[in-house]
Amino acid sequence: MSKVTEISISRKYEVLMKTARGLFWKHGFRRVTVEEICQRAGISKMTFYKYFSDKLEMAKAIFDQVIQEGLLKFKEILTSDIPPSEKIKKIILLKLEGTNDISKEFMEDFYTDSDSELARFVSTKTLEAWNVVMADIRLAQEKGIFRKDIKPEFMFYFLNNLKPLYTDENLLKLYSSPQELVMEMVNFCMYGISPVKD
Amino acid sequence: MSKVTEISISRKYEVLMKTARGLFWKHGFRRVTVEEICQRAGISKMTFYKYFSDKLEMAKAIFDQVIQEGLLKFKEILTSDIPPSEKIKKIILLKLEGTNDISKEFMEDFYTDSDSELARFVSTKTLEAWNVVMADIRLAQEKGIFRKDIKPEFMFYFLNNLKPLYTDENLLKLYSSPQELVMEMVNFCMYGISPVKD
DNA sequence: AATTAATATACGAATTTTGTAATTATATAT
């Protein structure tokens, strides 16, 4: 197998993943068909089945990819050489973007059909990612970046619940700009978390 | 049949319509099942088939409703007793809202399968609505509200293409607020359309 | 020219969706 072919193969794989991810994100797993993914990707169904045994396997791969990307970005921020307040700000902005998280539509099917294979896969992988994040936060505590006597679990839940705050119009109205609200969040985190003034 | 029953019947009809409309708008006709509509509406499938012979008939009813609402709002603005510049502003805002128009997702299925019954229905109804709007604009021209030597068709197409302008970030960046961009649009229309300075 | 890889088409099997019928539950009117 030549180098060119390898590249074109991985490119087709990527195109399929990206196309499917877009569709799954918008409409959820159930509503999207293999044929539709292939048509939009401009790739034949036969080629699809070269890379994925079925739609479920593909969804798992996508879910995995998203989780891994999210963890990577999180770890990058945590280990980067910037002051704690900057880290908090970047983490908050990452959360507010929302592009790293799994979409509501994508999750919807699992809630209704919780004994499906995908549902189990999703909860397992979510738990794994959760543990990694917890470990990272604890490490940050050890290094003195965050206050030691705060539960990492609390920080995790807190971060995950920032989005609804940010999209609350009444709250946003209190600030002259969205950026100002972000700074408020950052400061709130810092005063509660930082062991020293920044 | 008592009054109370009549009310509750029409209420169920409305709930079904509203629920289905929301789902169709987001995912399109094809992706949404009758059972799903019923579940979300909290109404049994049997009752669904009391009101609609099938999903297609329901989609037609919804499409009709949206078109009629849109026309009504448009006519209300045109015949209201406010200065032309205010009319233009209200019409532009109506277009920018987008809640009156048919969603991209809802239309998507028709483009791919243009010889379906729904596709024909949609294009027929659209043409009808188009003619009504044209007639209204011509009437406004007759009354001297708009300049006489402008093609109503042009105004129609122009209005329908405002939305992408409004959602263009680079364009929005040129203005200190979205409202300012709206006023720019209004002024642009007025200088080209109004027979007299406002 | 031979070989490899991808597309297009077709298709039976599996699954989902549809629309209806029969039964049970609930609310309303008498």
Add this chain to the structure above:
DNA sequence: ATATATAATTACAAAATTCGTATATTAATT
């Protein structure tokens, strides 16, 4: 309270869709 009308639930056959693969054709690579 009982009869009556209306809706929800369950079950189901028929229709439609989706799946996954086999085969023939086309395009690209060696």
